[in-house]
Amino acid sequence: MTDEIETFRAFISKKGLRNTPEREEIIREIFSIQKHFDVDELYLRLRNKGSKVSKASIYRNIPLILECGLIREVWHEDGHMHYEQIYGARHHCHLRCVECGKVIEFVDDEIKYIEKRLEKKYDFKIIDHRLDVKGYCSKCRKALKMDGK
């Protein structure tokens, strides 16, 4: 059994809830995606491989999977939320091209120091951050003839 599923099973049991095949299917599918996803995509992928999991179950489980720390919300776009799996992944942020939608994940240690400064200055205990950077990638700049820079 994969680590993710084991982690989730333990989490569910600890909360006094029940491990079900549907929950396992959902976790398994999320971790087979290996990139950002949304509820509809997850649902369709499950359907396409014969799963009977309903959207309601996905919606009911997402808060638990979030709380368990296996996924996180990455951005709200086109009227719905987008998620990514983060189990075992180094914390990273996103750089997105507003033209073509290309996403680059990056890690920048400087953010840790920003957090440290914030904790000290405002007496907070920081648990998470989300840095979302937008811009134009080189390809789109060329296509749009934006390249004075």
Added chain:
Amino acid sequence: MTDEIETFRAFISKKGLRNTPEREEIIREIFSIQKHFDVDELYLRLRNKGSKVSKASIYRNIPLILECGLIREVWHEDGHMHYEQIYGARHHCHLRCVECGKVIEFVDDEIKYIEKRLEKKYDFKIIDHRLDVKGYCSKCRKALKMDGK
């Protein structure tokens, strides 16, 4: 006339659109709020002072006001988007307490350098960023007896 309204009027004219009293009311109200807001709050404030502006008009105008650079999206919460006015404001980010919802705005120049590194490394032209930091404020940590730190 305030700067914000003048800016928006110029923006609207330049696009070949029309300046209307409804647009002016909306801008005026947004800039009277001086903090984060959502569509419903904006609508109710306008209603309460006798304005007849409809929600449809607010929704139709928000994309223009965003494009004009007078406001930006700050986060999506409780099922809807939240905005803030940014005209003349120094670019800042948000530190939020997940317990009480308290929001602190902060400025950290280090983010500029992160952006510079990203531009160079990935050949992007960066136009915006959003850093949203979550944690527990001192008051809530005490209330929750979380203070081993």
Added chain:
DNA sequence: TTTACTGCAAAAGGTTTGCATGGGT
């Protein structure tokens, strides 16, 4: 005079919920 803008109400689309059934513990 042209045609963008508005309010209203209906529609759309994502997410939540009530209910009866099924299944983990």
Added chain:
DNA sequence: ACCCATGCAAACCTTTTGCAGTAAA
């Protein structure tokens, strides 16, 4: 046996859209 979880469908809520009337330019 208890009661949590599921699928289904309806409900809910935010946001969008069609329409007919109004008003900038």
